[in-house]
Amino acid sequence: MAYGPGAGVLALRDVDLDVAPGTAVGLVGESGSGKSTLALAALRFLPGDGRVVRGRVELGGVALDGLSSAALRDLWRRRVRLVPQDPLASLNPSLTVGRQVAEGLAGDPAGRDGEGTAGASPRGDRARDAVRALLASVGLADAARVAASYPHQLSGGMQQRVAIAMALGGAPELLVMDEPTTNLDVTTEATVLDLVRDLRERHGTAVLYVSHSLAVVARTCDRVAVLYAGELVEDAPVAELYRRPLHPYTRGLLDSLPRVGQDRRAEPLRPIEGRIPEAHARPPGCVFADRCPVAIERCHAERPALDDAAPGRRVRCHRWPEIAAGTLDPRRPAEPPARAHDALAPDGDAPALSVRSLSKRYPLARGAWAALRRRPARAVRALEDASLEVWRGRTLGLVGESGSGKSTLARCVVGLTVPTAGEVALAGARLAPRLEHRYRARLGELQMVFQNSGEALNPYLTVGESLARPLRRLAGARSGGEIEARVRSLLEAVHLPAAFAARVPGELSGGEQQRVAIARALATEPCVLVFDESVSGLDVSVQAGILDLLTRLQDERHGAYAFISHDLAVVAYLADDIAVMHLGRVVESGPASAVLRPPYHPYTEALLSAVPTLDPDGQAERVRLTGDAPSPVDLPPGCPFHTRCPRSLGELCEREAPPWRRDASGKTVACHIPLEELVTAQVPLFADAGDAGAGPAAEGAAP
Amino acid sequence: MTTSPSPGALATRGPHAFGRALRALFARPGSAIGTSLVAGFLLLAAVGPLIAPYGANEQVFAEARQPPSLARPFGTDHLGRDVFSRVLLGARDIVSVAGLGSLVAVVLGAAAGLLTSYLGGLVEELTFRFFDALLAMPALLLALLLLGMLGPSRANVLIVLTLAYVPIVARVVRSVVLDVKSKDYVAAARMQGEPLPAVLLRDVLPAVLPALAVEAALRFSYAIFLVASLGFLGAGVQPPSPDWGLMIREARTFASLTPWALAAPAVAISVLVVAVNLMAEGLARALQVTRGVR
Numbered sequence: 001m002a003y004g005p006g007a008g009v010l011a012l013r014d015v016d017l018d019v020a021p022g023t024a025v026g027l028v029g030e031s032g033s034g035k036s037t038l039a040l041a042a043l044r045f046l047p048g049d050g051r052v053v054r055g056r057v058e059l060g061g062v063a064l065d066g067l068s069s070a071a072l073r074d075l076w077r078r079r080v081r082l083v084p085q086d087p088l089a090s091l092n093p094s095l096t097v098g099r100q101v102a103e104g105l106a107g108d109p110a111g112r113d114g115e116g117t118a119g120a121s122p123r124g125d126r127a128r129d130a131v132r133a134l135l136a137s138v139g140l141a142d143a144a145r146v147a148a149s150y151p152h153q154l155s156g157g158m159q160q161r162v163a164i165a166m167a168l169g170g171a172p173e174l175l176v177m178d179e180p181t182t183n184l185d186v187t188t189e190a191t192v193l194d195l196v197r198d199l200r201e202r203h204g205t206a207v208l209y210v211s212h213s214l215a216v217v218a219r220t221c222d223r224v225a226v227l228y229a230g231e232l233v234e235d236a237p238v239a240e241l242y243r244r245p246l247h248p249y250t251r252g253l254l255d256s257l258p259r260v261g262q263d264r265r266a267e268p269l270r271p272i273e274g275r276i277p278e279a280h281a282r283p284p285g286c287v288f289a290d291r292c293p294v295a296i297e298r299c300h301a302e303r304p305a306l307d308d309a310a311p312g313r314r315v316r317c318h319r320w321p322e323i324a325a326g327t328l329d330p331r332r333p334a335e336p337p338a339r340a341h342d343a344l345a346p347d348g349d350a351p352a353l354s355v356r357s358l359s360k361r362y363p364l365a366r367g368a369w370a371a372l373r374r375r376p377a378r379a380v381r382a383l384e385d386a387s388l389e390v391w392r393g394r395t396l397g398l399v400g401e402s403g404s405g406k407s408t409l410a411r412c413v414v415g416l417t418v419p420t421a422g423e424v425a426l427a428g429a430r431l432a433p434r435l436e437h438r439y440r441a442r443l444g445e446l447q448m449v450f451q452n453s454g455e456a457l458n459p460y461l462t463v464g465e466s467l468a469r470p471l472r473r474l475a476g477a478r479s480g481g482e483i484e485a486r487v488r489s490l491l492e493a494v495h496l497p498a499a500f501a502a503r504v505p506g507e508l509s510g511g512e513q514q515r516v517a518i519a520r521a522l523a524t525e526p527c528v529l530v531f532d533e534s535v536s537g538l539d540v541s542v543q544a545g546i547l548d549l550l551t552r553l554q555d556e557r558h559g560a561y562a563f564i565s566h567d568l569a570v571v572a573y574l575a576d577d578i579a580v581m582h583l584g585r586v587v588e589s590g591p592a593s594a595v596l597r598p599p600y601h602p603y604t605e606a607l608l609s610a611v612p613t614l615d616p617d618g619q620a621e622r623v624r625l626t627g628d629a630p631s632p633v634d635l636p637p638g639c640p641f642h643t644r645c646p647r648s649l650g651e652l653c654e655r656e657a658p659p660w661r662r663d664a665s666g667k668t669v670a671c672h673i674p675l676e677e678l679v680t681a682q683v684p685l686f687a688d689a690g691d692a693g694a695g696p697a698a699e700g701a702a703p
Numbered sequence: 704m705t706t707s708p709s710p711g712a713l714a715t716r717g718p719h720a721f722g723r724a725l726r727a728l729f730a731r732p733g734s735a736i737g738t739s740l741v742a743g744f745l746l747l748a749a750v751g752p753l754i755a756p757y758g759a760n761e762q763v764f765a766e767a768r769q770p771p772s773l774a775r776p777f778g779t780d781h782l783g784r785d786v787f788s789r790v791l792l793g794a795r796d797i798v799s800v801a802g803l804g805s806l807v808a809v810v811l812g813a814a815a816g817l818l819t820s821y822l823g824g825l826v827e828e829l830t831f832r833f834f835d836a837l838l839a840m841p842a843l844l845l846a847l848l849l850l851g852m853l854g855p856s857r858a859n860v861l862i863v864l865t866l867a868y869v870p871i872v873a874r875v876v877r878s879v880v881l882d883v884k885s886k887d888y889v890a891a892a893r894m895q896g897e898p899l900p901a902v903l904l905r906d907v908l909p910a911v912l913p914a915l916a917v918e919a920a921l922r923f924s925y926a927i928f929l930v931a932s933l934g935f936l937g938a939g940v941q942p943p944s945p946d947w948g949l950m951i952r953e954a955r956t957f958a959s960l961t962p963w964a965l966a967a968p969a970v971a972i973s974v975l976v977v978a979v980n981l982m983a984e985g986l987a988r989a990l991q992v993t994r995g996v997r
């Protein structure tokens with residue numbers, strides 16, 4: 001099937017793309033690239049104000065454009081299906097999952113013989129069996145229970161699998177998946193991605209997979225189409241695209257992605273400078289010309305055509321022959337490597353930040369009756385006995401799935417949440433648990449950068465006012481002139497022009513807002529900075545810039561950073577030390593190089609296995625977790641991971657809390673299995689992890 | 704539910720924000736008419752005494768019960784008072800009592816809602832339980848009860864308005880505060896050692912203002928209605944004040960003889976209330992505050 005929409009206010013321009021049966025094509029691009037619009041256009045499923053100005057969509061050789069709305073509805077019911085980013089968008093909250101999946105099945109008129117829906121007839125029984133089989137096929141083990149549940153009773157991963165099961169119900173010819181795993185944990189994402197792979201192999205479904213993540217697409221798809229500012233800039237088989245990208249934008253995207261094992265100082269990321277042009281202000285020549293490091297005059301004047309570079313490879317760039325021949329390096333010249341880092345060894349005798357046995361429990365509201373009978377109150381254990389240390393000049397990466405307690409830990413450290421037990425010390429001196437009780441003079445020593453860039457800045461204050469506040473309040477700046485000068489130098493430190501001081505946050509992009517938030521946190525020259533998922537919401541090219549910025553700032557100012565993220569690749573790139581959290585506990589911690597090498601804690605092993613990597617061949621022998629994490633209210637006794645642990649020893653793990661084990665590399669692991677046994681049982685998941693410098697890791701992407 | 708404006712709307716700050724909001728108010732015919740009418744009424748309230756042809760209680764017995772004419776636009780009532788003059792002079796009365804009452808209620812309610820819901824905990828719980836108790840009674844009933852105890856007077860009507868509307872305003876403010884106080888920029892301000900008043904005024908209050916402005920307009924319209932009702936029931940301002948509610952009460956007995964004396968204040972009340980409501984609606988749209996059922 002082929003389609004080629006070209007749009008009016010130019011959401012998309014001259015895009016054409018084929019998806020063969022049984023194959024998956026990944027559609028990648030950053031926000032604003034038009035990838036979701038394209039996906040919806042492919043289904044003729046455009047929002048009210050959008051229309052396809054020119055171009056057509058064909059399915060199995062039949063053009064969809066002339067179809068009546070009734071025919072289109074029939075098409076949506078039977079031949080094409082959409083899996084949206086938010087599974088709840090496609091699930092009806094008031095119907096059981098079983099009913100909805102059954103309706104998906106019944107949507108195929110051939111399968112329902114004209115009348116019956118899933119009722120209490122013999123056919124109803126058959127329908128029920130079909131529903132269960134379908135749910136089981138997407139890896140929902142307890143299909144009967146899931147079928148009887150309402151959507152809100154399921155976890156996000158299960159909802160997404162149900163949405164996929166519904167989409168598959170009618171055995172569609174084309175499945176369009178719009179960021180189906182973006183909101184899921186890596187471990188869940190991994191199972192969903194496996195499922196997608198499996199599906200098209202088994203059912204011959206053609207899949208159009210929209211994602212912002214090159215790594216995710218590498219794992220699922222055969223071919224990748226890169227979209228930029230509404231134009232298709234490159235289209236190639238996955239492996240070739242990653243080994244030898246021809247378009248400077250693709251190159252830039254790949255260089256923005258941190259790889260496990262990459263040394264942030266020797267080989268910094270190369271972010272793409274600038275911003276994606278707005279739909280109404282696209283340049284007349286190449287859409288990428290403003291940001292392209294190798295743009296020439298012709299690029300600004302003349303729009304490049306989509307050339308066939310090789311069989312099955314297309315690229316839209318004037319200079320691809322040079323790039324293909326290897327005579328032109330389409331990369332931005334790398335910044336000179338940050339100067340040799342001398343602070344890697346812990347300096348000073350006390351850690352800049354130490355967290356000892358921190359626990360946080362949220363009591364559940366109990367009924368009056370239970371309270372009267374003095375039943376012990378049940379509590380959500382968000383954090384259990386977590387201990388950490390962060391040293392000056394070093395970055396501690398904190399990883400874990402959602403609900404692992406990493407954000408609770410961060411909020412307890414900075415005093416926004418009052419812990420139930422345990423203490424936090426800054427350079428050896430204990431801090432009051434509650435922010436308001438801490439000495440005002442010391443507040444500036446510990447600052448935090450938040451996750452949501454859009455909420456981090458007061459929308460009613462200009463950037464300059466936001467930055468002036470901590471300067472005035474904590475850093476002792478008095479005169480207007482001094483404040484102005486310091487605001488300017490702060491903006492400079494985060495690579496923003498001084499003119500930004502007069503802007504309000506609404507006028508900044510997400511990346512710029514986050515830079516201002518970092519500048520604000522730096523205003524008081526803190527010795528400890530906590531980053532809570534601070535780059536998670538940003539596009540990779542923007543994220544790369546911020547990661548580089550953090551590396552540089554740390555080298556200049558020797559701050560101690562605690563960097564919290566669910567993205568292991570980012571943490572592996574940035575961190576000197578890593579702590580892995582699971583259900584409120586730290587299960588493994590140590591120097592990054594040691595944590596990324598066996599022996600792994602079984603949970604770390606599963607987490608690392610789930611990380612999508614750029615290398616499309618390197619996805620062998622991976623550990624998958626099944627089932628959901630137990631509820632933090634009713635934690636099982638013994639090792640909290642035993643319900644999902646692939647290496648569980650059985651009774652011992654179910655009964656007794658695991659001991660801490662320490663090895664020569666300085667890492668500690670909480671597991672019943674001795675480290676010597678773990679190391680023999682496990683394969684290294686990243687061959688080059690911890691080998692500083694550009695090792696073989698670079699091969700995945702660099703030519 | 705009242706929610707804070709979307710990030711897009713938040714960009715409307717600075718010196719031009721007011722002008723932009725005003726322009727948005729006049730962009731729709733409904734809110735343009737409403738706003739103009741409200742402005743007209745305010746003007747009349749201000750200059751009423753200057754242009755009223757007769758005094759409020761100036762009786763010309765010889766001209767009692769006259770239908771509307773050029774000289775007596777709204778006719779005269781059974782006592783020979785000029786209805787047009789009374790309506791005109793009454794405007795000042797009702798606008799000032801209702802306006803002042805709702806203003807005090809908005810200020811106190813905003814302060815209470817802001818402080819208690821930001822602090823949370825037991826203070827918030829107790830305050831809002833008390834407010835809920837006050838709200839359990841219809842405003843009119845509460846007002847009658849209190850005025851019965853305090854005695855009817857203008858000052859007491861003000862007290863009653865305040866008591867009736869503070870809880871409502873506080874609840875509106877609270878719903879926004881609960882949303883805003885969990886925002887990261889509030890946490891950041893706290894971490895930078897900003898004292899409580901600074902956090903409340905610079906970080907929390909600006910987000911509350913749009914909803915508060917809309918609520919203030921709504922309170923004003925309800926207050927007009929309540930003051931008029933109290934006058935009509937004889938529990939509010941006492942005769943011979945030219946209170947619109949009171950005028951309806953007095954003219955009611957003579958409805959068949961002097962229907963104009965009944966119609967004029969009634970129409971004035973309706974037009975004013977509808978106008979204020981239209982303005983509130985327009986304000987809500989201009990400031991992107993969504994109002995749902997509450």
Ligand code: SF4
Nearest residue numbers: 286289292299317318
């Ligand atoms: S056409 Fe020119 S500007 Fe566009 S990507 Fe190629 S080299 Fe860069």
Ligand code: SF4
Nearest residue numbers: 639642645653671672
């Ligand atoms: S203690 Fe047992 S259940 Fe826990 S991680 Fe180790 S092997 Fe798995």
